[in-house]
Structures are given as C-alpha cells and as structure tokens.
Amino acid sequence: MNTHARVNQGRWIADCLVPYCNDARELAIGQTQIICAKGHSSTVIWPPEKDVVAISDELGRRPDPSKRNWCPSEAPIHLLTGEPVDQTVEDLAAEWAEAQDAEAAQRSKANQIGQLIAGAGPVSLDELGLVLTEDGLLVPKPTDPIPFPGLAGMQFDSTGG
Numbered sequence: 345m346n347t348h349a350r351v352n353q354g355r356w357i358a359d360c361l362v363p364y365c366n367d368a369r370e371l372a373i374g375q376t377q378i379i380c381a382k383g384h385s386s387t388v389i390w391p392p393e394k395d396v397v398a399i400s401d402e403l404g405r406r407p408d409p410s411k412r413n414w415c416p417s418e419a420p421i422h423l424l425t426g427e428p429v430d431q432t433v434e435d436l437a438a439e440w441a442e443a444q445d446a447e448a449a450q451r452s453k454a455n456q457i458g459q460l461i462a463g464a465g466p467v468s469l470d471e472l473g474l475v476l477t478e479d480g481l482l483v484p485k486p487t488d489p490i491p492f493p494g495l496a497g498m499q500f501d502s503t504g505g
C-alpha cells in the first residue's frame with residue numbers, strides 16, 4: 345500500500361491507510377518504508393527532494409511547531425481535517441504572514457484593552473466590540489440573534505401530545 349508523506353506539527357509523517365487502522369509514523373527525511381504499530385507495511389511517496397527541503401525550510405520559520413503543517417492532496421486525512429492541500433512555498437509564506445498580521449492585531453487590541461483598564465484608553469469598549477459583564481469580564485459584544493427561518497410564529501405543543 346502507498347502512503348504520502350506530509351508534515352504534521354513539525355514532523356514529516358505518513359499515515360497507515362489500512363482501513364480503520366488510523367496509525368501514523370514519524371519519518372526520517374527520505375524514508376520510503378513504514379511499518380505501523382499494527383504491523384501494516386506501506387511505501388512512502390515523497391514530494392520531489394527540492395520541495396521537501398523548501399517546505400521544511402519555510403515551515404521552520406514558524407516558531408510554534410504546532411503551526412508547521414503541510415498536506416498533499418493525495419493524503420486522505422485532509423478530508424477529515426479540512427486543512428489546505430498542495431500548498432506551495434509561496435502559499436505557506438503567505439499563510440504565515442497572514443497569521444503574524446492576525447497576531448499583531450490581537451496584540452494591539454490587548455494593548456488597547458490594557459490602556460483602557462489603566463484609565464488611559466483612547467478607545468471605548470464599544471469601539472473594541474466588547475462589553476463588561478456584571479462579573480467584571482470583558483467579552484465580545486453580543487450580536488443581534490438571527491431568527492431561524494420559518495420558526496417565527498410557530499406554536500409548539502409543550503405537553504408532548
């Protein structure tokens with residue numbers, strides 16, 4: 345049975361694709377055979393060597409190993425995880441840049457909240473989309489509920505008939 349190498353949380357791994365096995369093995373770079381925990385043998389298909397190096401290098405820029413992931417479309421796991429497949433090095437770089445922007449925005453928001461709490465805040469809670477609960481917690485401002493279509497005006501017999 346063939347299986348495709350992928351990166352999961354900073355490790356190159358390969359899944360055992362024997363139905364219901366669900367095992368995966370960590371790979372040495374270039375390793376072409378695995379035997380899973382249940383003894384199933386598989387041949388590992390790798391991307392071209394230059395891609396393995398480029399993908400590993402690009403993912404290596406991410407300090408958090410849990411953010412280092414890459415999956416080829418041939419590895420069926422993505423159907424379960426919904427993760428992107430066949431990302432090029434450029435895709436990975438763009439994904440990382442976006443994540444860093446989001447992190448920076450979150451840090452900036454946390455700083456604003458800190459300033460606000462310290463009494464020097466240039467922005468209001470409302471502008472930040474937050475409300476202060478009776479318990480003193482800052483939580484996202486609730487949005488108006490969206491009515492479920494067809495439910496308005498419907499009568500239920502709560503006695504259960």
Ligand SMILES: [Zn+2]
Binds near residue numbers: 381
């Ligand atoms: Zn197996």
